[in-house]
Amino acid sequence: MSLAAIETVEQAGGLQVLLSGDWTLATMPEPLSSLEARLREIGAGAKAWDLRPISRLDSAGAIVVWRAWGRCWPAALAVSTEHRSLLERVVAIRVERKEAGSRAARPGLVFLGEQALAALDHFAGLLGLLGQGVLDLAYLARQPAQIPWREFSANVYKAGALALPVTALIGFLIGIVLSYLSALQLKTFGADVFIVNLLGISIVRELGPVLVAVLVAGRSGSAMTAQIGVMRVTEEIDALATMGVSRSQRLVLPKVLALAVTMPLLVVWCSAAGLVGGMVSAKLQMGLSYAFFIDTLSRVVPVANVWIGVGKGVAFGFLIALIACHFGLRVRPNTESLSSRTTTSVVTSITVVILVDAVFAILTRNVGIPF
Amino acid sequence: MNALASGGHAPGPVIEIRNLSTRFGDIVVHQDIDLELERGQVLGLVGGSGSGKTTLLREIVGLLRPSAGTVRLFGQPVLDPDPARQRTLRRRFGMLFQQGALFSALSVYDNIAFPLRELRTLDEAMIGELVMLKLAMVELEARHAWLMPAELSGGMTKRVALARALSLEPELLVLDEPTAGLDPDRSESFVRLIRMLQMALGFTVVMVTHDPETLGGLATRFAVLADQRIVALGSAADVLAVDHPFIRNFFGSGRAAAAIGKAAA
Numbered sequence: 001m002s003l004a005a006i007e008t009v010e011q012a013g014g015l016q017v018l019l020s021g022d023w024t025l026a027t028m029p030e031p032l033s034s035l036e037a038r039l040r041e042i043g044a045g046a047k048a049w050d051l052r053p054i055s056r057l058d059s060a061g062a063i064v065v066w067r068a069w070g071r072c073w074p075a076a077l078a079v080s081t082e083h084r085s086l087l088e089r090v091v092a093i094r095v096e097r098k099e100a101g102s103r104a105a106r107p108g109l110v111f112l113g114e115q116a117l118a119a120l121d122h123f124a125g126l127l128g129l130l131g132q133g134v135l136d137l138a139y140l141a142r143q144p145a146q147i148p149w150r151e152f153s154a155n156v157y158k159a160g161a162l163a164l165p166v167t168a169l170i171g172f173l174i175g176i177v178l179s180y181l182s183a184l185q186l187k188t189f190g191a192d193v194f195i196v197n198l199l200g201i202s203i204v205r206e207l208g209p210v211l212v213a214v215l216v217a218g219r220s221g222s223a224m225t226a227q228i229g230v231m232r233v234t235e236e237i238d239a240l241a242t243m244g245v246s247r248s249q250r251l252v253l254p255k256v257l258a259l260a261v262t263m264p265l266l267v268v269w270c271s272a273a274g275l276v277g278g279m280v281s282a283k284l285q286m287g288l289s290y291a292f293f294i295d296t297l298s299r300v301v302p303v304a305n306v307w308i309g310v311g312k313g314v315a316f317g318f319l320i321a322l323i324a325c326h327f328g329l330r331v332r333p334n335t336e337s338l339s340s341r342t343t344t345s346v347v348t349s350i351t352v353v354i355l356v357d358a359v360f361a362i363l364t365r366n367v368g369i370p371f
Numbered sequence: 372m373n374a375l376a377s378g379g380h381a382p383g384p385v386i387e388i389r390n391l392s393t394r395f396g397d398i399v400v401h402q403d404i405d406l407e408l409e410r411g412q413v414l415g416l417v418g419g420s421g422s423g424k425t426t427l428l429r430e431i432v433g434l435l436r437p438s439a440g441t442v443r444l445f446g447q448p449v450l451d452p453d454p455a456r457q458r459t460l461r462r463r464f465g466m467l468f469q470q471g472a473l474f475s476a477l478s479v480y481d482n483i484a485f486p487l488r489e490l491r492t493l494d495e496a497m498i499g500e501l502v503m504l505k506l507a508m509v510e511l512e513a514r515h516a517w518l519m520p521a522e523l524s525g526g527m528t529k530r531v532a533l534a535r536a537l538s539l540e541p542e543l544l545v546l547d548e549p550t551a552g553l554d555p556d557r558s559e560s561f562v563r564l565i566r567m568l569q570m571a572l573g574f575t576v577v578m579v580t581h582d583p584e585t586l587g588g589l590a591t592r593f594a595v596l597a598d599q600r601i602v603a604l605g606s607a608a609d610v611l612a613v614d615h616p617f618i619r620n621f622f623g624s625g626r627a628a629a630a631i632g633k634a635a636a
Contacts, residue, residue, distance in 0.1 A: 063497060067497075
């Protein structure tokens with residue numbers, strides 16, 4: 001392997017440039033721009049070029065030489081036929097630029113409008129998915145043999161049973177932290193016993209459902225989007241369609257129903273773990289006995305709060321699964337789209353959960369609060 | 372064949388495999404395989420299903436470490452412990468994967484430009500010209516450069532993958548089932564394209580294939596993998612002279628015999 005070399009020879013007619021050695025990507029000295037500049041400088045006063053001593057010339061080498069010539073053939077050129085044909089291929093290159101503008105900065109108003117339209121499009125998609133779900137339910141009510149029980153139970157197991165340990169742990173820890181911090185404050189007012197009211201209402205009504213929703217959105221929602229997304233990338237959804245299996249009945253409906261059934265159960269489970277954590281902490285911190293805590297809890301927390309928590313669970317589970325499936329079906333067949341859709345799915349479902357939670361808070365403001 | 376192939380290189384085989392063995396748990400895939408390939412040759416690696424052809428190919432390019440034995444490319448061990456040397460070595464060969472393995476998030480242009488950008492010594496204008504040249508080489512048009520891999524047909528995917536494999540002007544091209552999934556017409560034109568490029572650029576080729584037409588159209592040397600070892604190696608005539616059940620089956624069929632016979636003639 002010999003390096004690319006440039007020589008100049010003084011001849012009768014003027015200066016002649018001799019190129020020799022290997023003019024390839026691997027052997028040309030780096031950086032190529034300075035090699036090209038040197039070649040151009042030397043060649044400026046030259047009358048003739050001799051490329052015959054070159055042993056190897058690849059397309060990168062040919063491009064360097066062609067650019068050094070200023071993109072036109074020199075007056076006198078000696079070159080082997082092979083290398084000449086390579087140079088001719090380089091001459092024929094037409095670099096087609098991508099039409100610019102798609103990434104150009106847009107005025108704020110246009111950007112805002114586009115975002116609004118995109119949001120509207122997603123909303124319409126969700127509504128369509130919901131409508132399809134209702135139609136599927138009506139169809140399955142008439143054809144009970146077609147109900148996808150296996151998919152349903154698989155989803156209940158994956159999103160519910162396997163989530164039990166982590167939801168219990170999170171609930172228990174949040175209960176302990178909340179109880180400990182509240183006790184410090186309540187003690188200064190001598191209102192120790194109100195710890196039960198505080199923990200009961202906040203955990204059962206608010207924290208349990210929202211905590212579980214955030215956990216499930218991150219845990220099951222992302223998994224659903226990624227699963228449907230990969231099935232789209234690998235054309236498995238199309239394969240299902242050709243076998244006459246409805247994707248909404250077999251993929252979307254079982255997920256949505258399973259999460260709508262599982263979430264309220266997880267909410268009850270997580271709230272219970274949170275109350276146990278709060279109870280343990282109250283006992284250690286303030287010496288409140290377990291019997292007193294349980295007895296007071298049933299008196300100060302109206303049972304309506306439990307129903308509100310369960311209701312939120314159903315709504316959140318339904319929304320998380322619906323959003324996850326919607327974004328899964330919107331994945332385009334590339335890896336970048338898969339990752340961005342999964343992110344969007346989780347972010348959207350958590351945001352929607354918080355929004356719906358606010359709506360719940362307004363609608364139920366007169367329910368379940370003891371005076 | 373020309374100055375390109377012979378020009379100023381260190382002599383010695385491009386691929387040199389010594390006493391290579393591969394085991395997955397209790398399953399022995401290869402036992403004491405020796406293989407050499409000289410510069411400018413086109414080796415066709417054939418063997419039954421599950422005979423470890425693709426495994427051997429992955430060991431040649433260093434994606435898989437053999438249980439025993441060594442693989443040398445251009446006289447250097449392919450699994451060099453020094454990362455810089457290994458990177459330099461890996462830039463000297465290109466691989467065409469069975470499914471193309473194009474980066475799905477990048478356009479055709481960016482896929483071909485990717486290895487060039489990784490060199491970090493080329494300016495964007497130079498990269499643009501090289502990409503367009505490679506596209507023209509694999510007989511694609513400039514307007515195809517802005518398509519995404521998902522928008523390509525099977526034949527175009529293979530061509531783009533070939534352009535990407537050739538973007539660093541490799542001295543060795545490794546092909547895994549180059550014509551699998553193409554219809555006979557496209558498969559034939561793809562084989563013709565590879566042969567034309569091989570003649571023009573003079574690179575060495577090692578390929579795995581099931582297709583007798585591909586094998587007959589491209590290979591100048593054949594290696595038959597069976598019973599965990601290479602049972603026959605050499606020109607078409609050499610291989611046909613070996614008496615082995617797989618060779619009788621594979622080369623005995625009319626289609627294969629015709630295709631290989633053409634190569635032998």
